[in-house]
Each structure stands twice: as structure tokens, then as C-alpha cells.
Amino acid sequence: MKITLNKEFYNQVLFIICVVIPFFNNYELSFVVWSLATFVTLRKNYYKPFVKYLAGFLLIFMLSIIVGFFYEHEVYFVIRDITYMLKPILGLIIGYQLFSDKIEKPFRFLVYAGVAIASYHLLLVGYGIVIEGARNVRDIRFHAGYFNDFEVYIFVILLFWKQFDLGLTHKQRIIFLTILGLSSFFYLARTNFIQFIILVMAVKGLLILTKRSLIVIVSSLVFIGISYALIYSYNPKRNGKGIDEFLYKIKVAPIEAFSTRVNKDNWKEFNDNYRSYENIRTVEQLTLNKTYIFGEGVGAQVDLKKEIYLGDMLLRKISILHNGYMTVFLKTGIVGVIIYLYTIFFFFKRDEKKIPSNLMLTNINYLFVGTGVFLIFSNWVFMGFYNLVDTKSLFIGFLFAYKNRLLKNNV
DSSP states (O other): OOOOOOHHHHHHHHHHHHHHGGGGSOHHHHHHHHHHHHHHTOOSOOOHHHHHHHHHHHHHHHHHHHHHTTSOOOHHHHHHHHHHHHHHHHHHHHHHHTOOTTOSOHHHHHHHHHHHHHHHHHHHHHIIIIISOOOSHHHHHHHHOSOOHHHHHHHHHHHTHHHHTOOOOHHHHHHHHHHHHHHHHHHOOHHHHHHHHHHHHHHTTTTSOOHHHHHHHHHHHHHHHHHHHHHHHHOOOTTOSTHHHHHHHHHHHHHHTTOSOOOTTOHHHHHHTHHHHHHHHHHHHHHHTTOTTTOOOTTOOEEEEEEEEETTEEEEEESSOSOHHHHHHHHHHHHHHHHHHHHHHGGGOOOOTTSOOOHHHHHHHHHHHHHHHHHHHHHHHHOGGGSTTOOHHHHHHHHHHHHHHHHHTTO
16 A cells, blocks of 8 residues: 655644644754744745735844844844744744645644644643642643643634634544643633634624624623622632632733832732833833834843842843833834834735635634734733744744635635
């Protein structure tokens, strides 16, 4: 019996590798693999809107390099920042290039990658609980990972399988939904829960403003407000058992990343509002140095004014922040942030008004709108595309290529 492995099979394997490899939490390895994947799959032609979108990240990258020439940052941090600023560019290009017109079911292609990373995550969860004895939210996330936006995209696609032409059997859908549902739950990440709600609303067309969508959005906000009030009145404890610890994180969420004043000498206040403290110190540093227009380039670091443990490292200066806007602000100033905002609001623009409507094209546009809304929030707390373990850039690059095929075929 002869088994033939076509190009699509190799693309699928390479795509899965690129999705899984950042989860090893070794950015040097991820950068090497993603760089190789980019160069071995290069194309001659690219979809014009994709090039326009990619140009935003290229401009930020080039601006950070140019600005960096005017400072004497340490070479190590300069090189490291160059690889950091290239990450979303590589991810988008890889996702785009690994799409093929011969892929029979493009969204099924994405589902297989999502199931692969979710399965690996569940193995890590099992290892953390059984081998390492993790019994609380903090320890489970330490051993198994803190978030995964890619999985939430795939979970939503599986929920609305009829809209995405997956070509899966009922049994396969149930198995895949179970794997992805369990995996997504064990991240216990607030941003992933928000992402799930946003994407569900997006796929149902509720982020396109109509009378119906406004009613749903307002009702949802009221429900969220009441739920938060109940959690606040319940008063969960910081180191509570089980779900209490997660509820405490929800309780402090509204102020955690939005405080404008943090006492760094008060341990509780500092810990609860650390992300805000990063933002405050960045603005203070660039304002004091009068570098807020163009930033301080690659190699720039924020001085936290005290040593703190981030993961297993004791640091006083940091090159990247939790806040994606502030990371771009540090490297490229207000100019870079404006460009970065362009890459977010780009998703709200439609470029095929003269093309007849098509269900799949509509669904891709819905996913783009949902992505834009989500990025507005996720960049404030989790760096967006610049997060070192983020893989949704692969997903978005792939969608751009699929959309291009639909438009070329005149849908």
C-alpha cells in the first residue's frame, strides 16, 4: 500500500509545529523555528490588504531600529528587542504562507492545530496536578500555561461548525470540543473568557451595530455589572481555595491595569496593581527623558525603581511590559502607538463592498471584527500580538490568505 504525502500535509504539520513551539516557553527556540518557517515558505505574491496590514508592524519595527541608533543601549537587549519586535511580523507571514488553495477545508486545517495545542496543554495540566501536586489556580497556571488565544478561536469555530464548513463527523466535533473546552477552562484566564464572549457575539453578527445588537450589548453589560457586584460583595480572598482565587482576580480586574497611582512599598497594593505600576513607570520615564514622541528604540528598558520577581527572575529593569500599547510606546513613542492603533482598527474596515455577499466571507469578516474588539482590551493587559507565547498572529495571517482566495474566486 502506497501512502502519498502532499504539500498540504507538510503545511499542516509545519503549522501545528509553529502553533505548539511557543508553548515550550523558550522564545529563542520559537524565534528560530518561526524564522525558518517564514523563509522556507516564502511567496512571490501577497494579497494587497494583507500587505497594508503587515506594513503597520513593519513601520513599528523600522522606527524602533532607527530610534535605537540614537541611544547606547546594551547590545544584548538591542538584539533581543529586534527579535521581539519581529514576532508578529513572522507570525502573520507564516500563517498567510501556509495557506494553500488546495486545502479542502481551511477551517478544519486550523481546528487540527487547535486540538494539538489543547492536547499538549492538558498533558501539562495533568503533570502539574499529579506529579507536581498543584492544587490552586496559581500553581496549575505556573506549570501548564497562563493563556492561549488560539484555542479560544478554535473552540468558537467548533461551536458554530455549520458556519465554517469543517467537514467533521459528530463524534469528532464532540471529542474536539471536549478537549478544547477543558483546556481553555484550565487556563483560568480572564482575558480568554472575555475573548470567548467577544468572539461569540462577533460570529453571531452582534458586533455589527444594529438595534438588535445594541440591545444585546447593553443587556450583556448590565449582566456583567451585576455579576461583578455579586463577586465584589462576596469578597473572595487573595489566597482562597479553589475558585476563590480566580474570583479574587476578577474582583481586582477593574483597577489592576488602570490605577494611576501605586504605592510600590505597600506589598498588597503593589502586587494587585503591578501592571498599572509598569505603565506609570513607563510614562514617567519617557516624560522625564522627553522621549515620548519617538520612544527610546530597541534595547530600551523601563526602570521599576525596585527589584521584583517576574517568574523565576529577579529584575529591576524590563524590556517588555504586560501592556502592548506601553511596550510599543517605550520603543517608538506616541508615533508608534498611533501606527499600532491602525493595526487594530484595520479589522473594522471592509474592502469588498462590490463583491456579492458570501457566508464564508461574512464569517471571516465577523472574526476580524471580533479580533479588533478583543485586541483593544487584550493589548492593555497581555501585549496582544507582541506576547512572546502568542500564536493568534498565525490564525489571522491564515484568514487573510483564505479571504484572498474567496475574493479571487469572486465568491
